[in-house]
Amino acid sequence: MQPYELYIGLRYTRAKRRNHFISFISLISMLGMALGVMALIVVLSVMNGFQKEIRERMLGASPHLEVVADGGRIADWQPVLDKVASQPQVLASAPYVSGQGMLSFGQSVQGVMVRGIDPTLEIKITELSNKIKSGNLSDLHTGGFGIVLGSDLARALGVRVGDKVMLIAPQGSITPAGMMPRLKQFRVVGIFEIGMAPYDSSLALIDIVDAQKLFQLGDAVTGISTKLHEIDGAPEVAREIQKQLPPDLYANDWTHQNSNYFRAVQMEKKMMFIILSLIVAVAAFNIVSTLVMAVTDKQADIAILRTLGASPRSIMKIFIVQGVVIGVIGTLLGSLSGITLALNLDVVVPFIEHLFGVQFLAKDVYYISELPSDLHYDEVLVVSAMSFLISLLATLYPSYRASKTQPAEALRYE
Numbered sequence: 001m002q003p004y005e006l007y008i009g010l011r012y013t014r015a016k017r018r019n020h021f022i023s024f025i026s027l028i029s030m031l032g033m034a035l036g037v038m039a040l041i042v043v044l045s046v047m048n049g050f051q052k053e054i055r056e057r058m059l060g061a062s063p064h065l066e067v068v069a070d071g072g073r074i075a076d077w078q079p080v081l082d083k084v085a086s087q088p089q090v091l092a093s094a095p096y097v098s099g100q101g102m103l104s105f106g107q108s109v110q111g112v113m114v115r116g117i118d119p120t121l122e123i124k125i126t127e128l129s130n131k132i133k134s135g136n137l138s139d140l141h142t143g144g145f146g147i148v149l150g151s152d153l154a155r156a157l158g159v160r161v162g163d164k165v166m167l168i169a170p171q172g173s174i175t176p177a178g179m180m181p182r183l184k185q186f187r188v189v190g191i192f193e194i195g196m197a198p199y200d201s202s203l204a205l206i207d208i209v210d211a212q213k214l215f216q217l218g219d220a221v222t223g224i225s226t227k228l229h230e231i232d233g234a235p236e237v238a239r240e241i242q243k244q245l246p247p248d249l250y251a252n253d254w255t256h257q258n259s260n261y262f263r264a265v266q267m268e269k270k271m272m273f274i275i276l277s278l279i280v281a282v283a284a285f286n287i288v289s290t291l292v293m294a295v296t297d298k299q300a301d302i303a304i305l306r307t308l309g310a311s312p313r314s315i316m317k318i319f320i321v322q323g324v325v326i327g328v329i330g331t332l333l334g335s336l337s338g339i340t341l342a343l344n345l346d347v348v349v350p351f352i353e354h355l356f357g358v359q360f361l362a363k364d365v366y367y368i369s370e371l372p373s374d375l376h377y378d379e380v381l382v383v384s385a386m387s388f389l390i391s392l393l394a395t396l397y398p399s400y401r402a403s404k405t406q407p408a409e410a411l412r413y414e
Helices: 003-014 020-061 078-085 151-157 208-214 231-243 259-297 299-307 312-343 345-356 377-394 396-403 407-411
Strands: 065-069 090-105 108-117 132-135 146-150 164-175 178-192 203-207 223-228 249-253
Touching: 020 259, 020 312, 020 345, 020 377, 065 231, 078 090, 078 223, 090 151, 090 208, 108 151, 108 164, 108 208, 146 151, 151 178, 178 203, 203 208, 223 231, 231 249, 259 312, 259 377, 259 396, 299 312, 312 345, 312 377, 312 396, 377 396
Parallel strands: 108 203, 146 178
Antiparallel strands: 065 223, 065 249, 090 108, 090 164, 090 223, 132 178, 146 203, 164 178
8 A cells, every 4th residue: 555545545534524424424433333342342241241150150069070870870880980080180079869859848849859969079079068058068967867958949848957858759669558759857957059040949968878878779879970170171071081981871061961051142142243243234334324425525636636646446545544444443442442341340330220220130030130241352352353344344335436436527517
């Protein structure tokens, strides 16, 4: 690009025009581009924040990786545990027993997912010990028949720490009257709250030996739970472990167990990106309008430049510079404001709520009462690059039209 092309293009951008309407449309185009980029960055950051928050809560109650059997029963589990624990990426591992049952207290009955754990090992794998609202996870011990309930489950049953509940297991005993379900009384020793309904409303924890007796497993367990050093490497670790397991055992990582949820989040994120990109596209149409009017307004200037020896390519570059400057300034303003807002969302949102007396996420309705934000700078680069590319494409037609201006025709009535 020749120096004079850049100089004239920049001068057209900042010079005061006879037609102030063109200047107004340029400003609107710039602000529209900035608004679109800012909205994209903030919304993507909020969705990343929600995904991170839900993932942390989800993994606070479930292991990063599990080894399970076809029939839900691993008889000789100690060698499997040793094999899993020997993996370099494995931080901790423990056996567990899982089964379905029903809890009864007074006139209330609730279906539950019973999980038998070793409390001393469980604190190394999940965050359940830190989520106890009342009682203590360490009060679960062999033969004590204690039980720890989710907060919503305890509320539905109407129980508190110290109350005794009846746990009904589907594995029954044969009697002269037929198959009878197994019943065992448990004492509530703790109540936890994860902040996610699937766990708080249906999960009950008991000692692993008590669970083996309840579900008639003998010395067998349901599976092996594992905590990894890096949760994002769970699929790769699962594949490595799977190679060393017998055919009837399977390694399932957390991404596979919650695949539907994370696919839905990714799909929603992509759709929001596409929808909000339309704001940038509208701003790009304004750039087209601005340049078309600028080309019409500068017909005489274009004709003079052509008679002085400027080529059609040079004329095209002049107006490309003018449009790109609008797009670049809008993109920079949007990126800076989007990054600033995303990093300070925890301050801005409460201020707006206090100012207008509203609450966007009510505590009695949503588990997450604050808008989380997790800014990814690689996404900022993608949004900025997309905005710049759209603004560049928007300049091509008006610039091409300017390059086709005939000097004689343009100067006929001057």
